[in-house]
Amino acid sequence: MNKTIVFSKKLLYNLSVLLIVLTSCQEKAMVLPAEVATVEKPAISPSEKYTLVIENHGTSDLPYREFKILDQEQNLVYTSSEQFDIRHTTYFLWGADDRVWVYSGDIGTFFWENEPDTKKWQQHVYARSDVPAPSYLKDQRPRLHQR
Structure with a gap:
């Protein structure tokens, strides 16, 4: 041949x-479900009070992502100080009660919620909480999100 x-x-x-x-x-x-945010597609919170925006930062050698929360008037409410390495699987999404959830294949699962007393966004470690993970995380990583 x-x-x-x-x-x-x-x-x-x-x-x-x-x-x-x-x-x-x-x-x-x-x-992707509407509650999942990407760099290309911000996501609106369940109450429609907030928008979750994902941004790329860093250098070509050390790229990472951060998230921001905007209010209904597009005013900045919160900026994450955490940097999520782009080289690892990472999901950014809204959960119940307007919680922002981040799963990072590198460092784990976290959520942020607006504390009613202080009106500030507080970070929590999923593994140390009794808060159930959103169904999207349970579907994507069931062994890590069993509640």
Whole structure:
């Protein structure tokens, strides 16, 4: 068999597999629930009082993400001091009671809630709390989010 034909068949097969993988990734990104925020798509809180905005920062050697919370008038309410490494799987989303949830494959799961007494956003470690995780995190990482 001609080497050019064999090479062309292998190339065509590899391109087909690549196209399937890319299409699958694109479909997954398109079906994110409304409560999940990405750099491309901010998310509105369940009460519709807040917007969760994700931003890329850092250098090309050390890229990371941070989140911001805006009020209904798009005024800045809170900026995270935490930096979430882009190289690890990270989810940013709203949960019940307008809690902001972040799962980082690097450092774990956290949530922030607006404390009624102080009116300040307070960070909590999921593993040290009795607050149930949002269903999205339970679906994506069930072993880590069992309550």
